[in-house]
Amino acid sequence: MKKNLLRFVLLVGLLAGINWLASTFFFRLDLTEDKRYSISDATKQLLNELDKDVTINVYLTGEFPAGFERLESATLETLEEFKTYSNGHLFINYSDPTEATSEEQRQKQYLNLVDRGLTPTNVFANENGKRTEKIIFPGAIVQADTLSVPVQLLKGNKASTPEEQLNQSYEGVEFEMASAIRLLASPQRKKVGFIVSHTKISPARLSDLLASVQQHYDVFLDMNNPESYDGLDALLVMKPDSAFSEDEKFKLDQYVTGGGKAIFFVDGARVDSVSLEGNYAQPLDLNLNDLFFRWGARVNTNLVKDLNCAEILLNVGNVGDKPEIRPMPWRFFPLLNNFGRHSVTRNINAVYTRFLSTIDTVGGNPNIKKTPLLMTSAYTQTVNAPALVGYNEARRQPEPSQYNGGVEIAGILLEGTFTSLFQNRILPNDPRFKKFRSQGSAGKVIICSDGDLVVNDFDYKRNAPLPLGYDRVTKQTFGNKDFIMNALDYMTDANGLITARSKEIQIRALDKIRIQENRKLWQSINLLIPLLLIGVFGSLRYFLRIRKFG
Secondary structure, eight states, X not given: OHHHHHHHHHHHHHHHHHHHHHHHSOOOOOOSTTOTTOOOHHHHHHHHTOOSOEEEEEOOOSSOOHHHHHHHHHHHHHHHHHHHHTTTOEEEEEOOTTOOSSHHHHHXXXXXXXXXXXXXXXXXXXXXXXXXXXXXXXXXXXXXXXXXXXXXXXXXXXXXXXXXXXXXXXXXXHHHHHHHHHHHHOSSOOEEEEEOTTOOOOGGGTHHHHHXXXXXXXXXXXXXXXXXXXXXXXXXXXXXXXXXOHHHHHHHHHHHHTTOEEEEEOOSEEOXXXXXXXXXXXXXXXXXXXXXXXXXXXXXXXXXXXXXXXXEEEEEEEETTEEEEEEEEEEEEEEXXXXXXXXXXXXOOOEEOSSOOOEEEOOOOTTEEXXXXXEOOSOEEEEESSEEEXXXXXXXXXXXXXXXXXXXXXXXXXXXXXXXXXTTTSOTTSTTSTTOOSEEEEEEEEEESOGGGGOOOEETTTTEEOOTTEETTTTEEOSHHHHHHHHHHHHHOTTOGGGGGGOOOOOOOOOHHHHHXXXXXXXXXXXXXXXXXXXXXXXXXXXXXXXXXX
């Protein structure tokens, strides 16, 4: 009796000691090969520093096909991991918007979620041999105090298969959720400047990007000719079409040399107008060539024609007395679906461009790391400006053998310690000499060779801007905005939260043909093996009891 009591006391003490150690020394082990249950150090730091309560309302719950169930599980697992590091400041609610007492109430719930920024998705499935359709909301609303942020979980490259898109969405759950929490919890907003004084593009054609950036950053437009751009966390140069002065170029040079972050959306050739027969695109000199060259890149004065391109509506003839308008591939509008391996471009949709030029890397500065971000397909042809650009070319069937230019760079990231273009050119008696930096802190520059990448279309009937990257012909929104916002995030986020986008989950798909061929075998194994194991365990236990008490 005393022996059993001692064992019991020791067991209780051991369990209490283990619980105390677990509460004092917290750790988790992720034994998966691709670390699918781990979150980045930047996300952990963000959650540890939460000083206000944040509530996440998840609407991706219910009965779904297998792919969406996997996304639902990934969301649940990621948020449970978030709660672990949030010091009790994170609350999670799950609700199915399809559940309602009446159809009228269900429609009200749908409209409420749409008004709050979530996009519904139609899901098709086969149930008992019947094809069914269901509306789901693969998203969440993150709320703190009176502010809320919608989070769209279903993302990815539209050119991928549905299974790959769901897997890309799976990989992006941590970044999307953490970005929304950071937006609500961060007391200080980064400062982003826009240089728009050198473009003739109307403000309405830049409004979608400006509105999106204003949600996350404090925006400054040209700032009344400042002496320098110091103090800005990032600087965007928006589709300039006139040359920069030497003084303006000096300010750009000093900003980057001092550790600034700048993104340039520039054209290599000017296309003022296009006719059926064609007009000539002219070289565009922005007086930035020597600056780019010093940084290690060159924007060429040419245009790229790519077989992977967008479409335009073209009158191809008449049917009776009415013109026949058809969508035709327009090779001067390349669709960029070839990306460098970087968190900025990972899992984004194709990027829509117009009259794209090429970028070359130059120089051998070992302090500058060069990473291509946006690239064309391998089926390209370049034409040097002045180049004839006419709509009638869309009517002609392209000769594939002529599109053998290979992959061309359209966007490049330069990062490292930059050397000033004006080194040894500023004299001691120059007023700028005292603050001159010939070489400074590590900076970052992204150069994109298409200014239209930031320009949204405009609906003149409704007098409203269209989303950035929206294509009127295909009614599809491409990944222009995601690319720019990711680039800004990478430039300004010192903690590196965007590294969460680098998570890669492998798809380990089963062989569907072999499953179908050996279906009965695997069903029998799954049914009989558990019964066999239970029988063996029962028999062994019975034998041991007979041996002990018989």
